[in-house]
Amino acid sequence: MSQEATPGDVPVEFTFRQWNPQVESWDDFMSAVERGYSQYLDRSRRKITADQTGHDLEPEDLDSAD
Numbered sequence: 001m002s003q004e005a006t007p008g009d010v011p012v013e014f015t016f017r018q019w020n021p022q023v024e025s026w027d028d029f030m031s032a033v034e035r036g037y038s039q040y041l042d043r044s045r046r047k048i049t050a051d052q053t054g055h056d057l058e059p060e061d062l063d064s065a066d
Contacts, residue, residue: 014040 014037019029 016033
């Protein structure tokens with residue numbers, strides 16, 4: 001679904017797959033986009049905070065966003 005980020009690499013740009021109307025409804029697609037974007041924002045915020053404080057991200061911190 002959403003672009004997966006490695007622990008040290010949160011992408012600068014959020015990207016997402018195209019909607020396929022034969023496979024899923026619009027509402028299901030939009031829910032997946034919103035969920036993926038929320039996870040992306042959380043990873044970005046955690047990385048920014050870690051960069052500012054000089055602490056490395058803990059693997060469980062990244063997993064908890066998924």
